[in-house]
Amino acid sequence: MAAVSATSVTFGSSLKLLKSRQITGKASSLKMVTVGWTKSGFPSLRTSRFRVSCSAKPETVQKVCEIVKKQLALPAESELTPESKFAALGADSLDTVEIVMSLEEEFGISVEEESSQNITTVQEAADLIEKLVQKNSEA
Known part of the structure; x- marks a missing residue:
């Protein structure tokens, strides 16, 4: 049986590691990590010119x-x-x-x-x- 490994990252409201948890089982290994940042950590996200364009009209x-x-x-x-x-x-x-x-x-x-x-x-x-x-x- 093949081993499975995955990592999950979740963003919160502070610039610290919120939690880290290792889940291991017979056929899988999962490490969950949650991190985040404060608004002042990324000032470019607060500018009025910030735009996200995913696809064309x-x-x-x-x-x-x-x-x-x-x-x-x-x-x-x-x-x-x-x-x-x-x-x-x-x-x-x-x-x-x-x-x-x-x-x-x-x-x-x-x-x-x-x-x-x-x-x-x-x-x-x-x-x-x-x-x-x-x-x-x-x-």
Whole structure:
């Protein structure tokens, strides 16, 4: 029987180790650690400019899906999700370059070559577009 080991970290309201507990059994070993911080410990979290951006707007993802379908000549009934990988849809490196060029034209952005090489899914493309559009609007 294989041994299992896991670690859990929980944040509290002070900058100290709140508790540490080791649980061992015949087939597993679990160490639970709880730590935290005070608000003054991370001043950047208190600034008014702090923003968290997890993913692109749904309309951006939808537009990327439309462009990918068009560039890869996929049937209209093809189901694309944010997790759809270009390679799984039959795209080669040239197709990916053409998709990026279409996205640049559609959204009025410029994607650097090294950034375009990291785009493998619809979501990655949409997230990059949102980032570049926001960067352009702030400039």
